[in-house]
Amino acid sequence: xxxxxxxxxxxxxxxxxxxxxxxxxxxxxxxxxxxxxxxxxxxxxxxxxxxxxxxxxxxxxxxxxxxxxxxxxxxxxxxxxxxxxxxxxxxxxxxxxxxxxxxxxxxxxxxxxxxxxxxxxxxxxxxxxxxxxxxxxxxxxxxxxxxxxxxxxxxxxxxxxxxxxxxxxxxxxxxxxxxxxxxxxxxxxxxxxxxx
Numbered sequence: 429x430x431x432x433x434x435x436x437x438x439x440x441x442x443x444x445x446x447x448x449x450x451x452x453x454x455x456x457x458x459x460x461x462x463x464x465x466x467x468x469x470x471x472x473x474x475x476x477x478x479x480x481x482x483x484x485x486x487x488x489x490x491x492x493x494x495x496x497x498x499x500x501x502x503x504x505x506x507x508x509x510x511x512x513x514x515x516x517x518x519x520x521x522x523x524x525x526x527x528x529x530x531x532x533x534x535x536x537x538x539x540x541x542x543x544x545x546x547x548x549x550x551x552x553x554x555x556x557x558x559x560x561x562x563x564x565x566x567x568x569x570x571x572x573x574x575x576x577x578x579x580x581x582x583x584x585x586x587x588x589x590x591x592x593x594x595x596x597x598x599x600x601x602x603x604x605x606x607x608x609x610x611x612x613x614x615x616x617x618x619x620x621x622x623x624x
Contacts, residue, residue: 438462439506441471443534447578449526452476456530458488459506471496471508472526485510490527493520532580539584543576543591546619550598553618559604568594 444457455473460466470488475481485496485508495511514520533540550569554562572594575587598609610619 439468443530443537445530445533445540445577447529447533447574449529449578450522452522452526453481454526454530455481456526458534459508469508470527470530471498472523472530474522474526484514484523486523486527488531490524493523529578533578533584535581536584539588540576543587544573546591546595547573547576549618550594553610553614556614556618557603557605557609560609565594565598565609 440460440462441457442460444455446453446455448454453475455475457471459468459471461468467488470486470490472484472486472493473481474484483496483498484493486493493514495514497509497511499507499509501507514523547569551566551573554560554565554569568590572587572591575590576584579587595610601609603609603611607614
């Protein structure tokens with residue numbers, strides 16, 4: 429089947445999520461025409477561990493998935509070259525699972541962004557503590573970060589509660605320098621943005 433190109437400019441991404449599903453890393457977003465606010469489609473980048481990422485394009489209903497090549501022009505035009513439809517049953521099944529996970533986690537973007545950004549700040553804070561054991565805390569932060577990107581909308585409150593409990597715990601645990609892991613100075617340096 430011949431490839432064809434569609435051009436939409438300028439466009440923006442909406443409901444962008446980066447999450448793991450089984451052995452795949454997935455980056456999914458809605459592509460929206462800036463001028464009209466109309467959804468152009470959904471872009472999925474799926475990267476099985478150890479394999480190069482593959483781009484796909486579909487509609488919101490996931491009726492079919494086409495291989496896609498993207499290029500961003502200097503004038504902020506997004507060129508999407510749609511190629512052959514994906515017809516491998518296993519790949520289509522994976523793409524449907526990725527799309528379903530993304531659709532279930534497409535609400536509450538601002539709340540999700542706060543959890544994500546707080547987790548990224550915590551990772552930097554924990555890595556700055558060279559004398560303090562941080563592995564268990566990093567694992568907790570990683571799990572919460574993953575939840576912020578893939579938890580269904582009706583489970584996001586649970587993810588926020590987990591983060592609040594972790595923050596409380598880290599405010600009570602001593603670091604090797606005599607301060608708490610989250611001390612006022614470290615909070616100001618690493619977590620001064622919007623937090624829970």
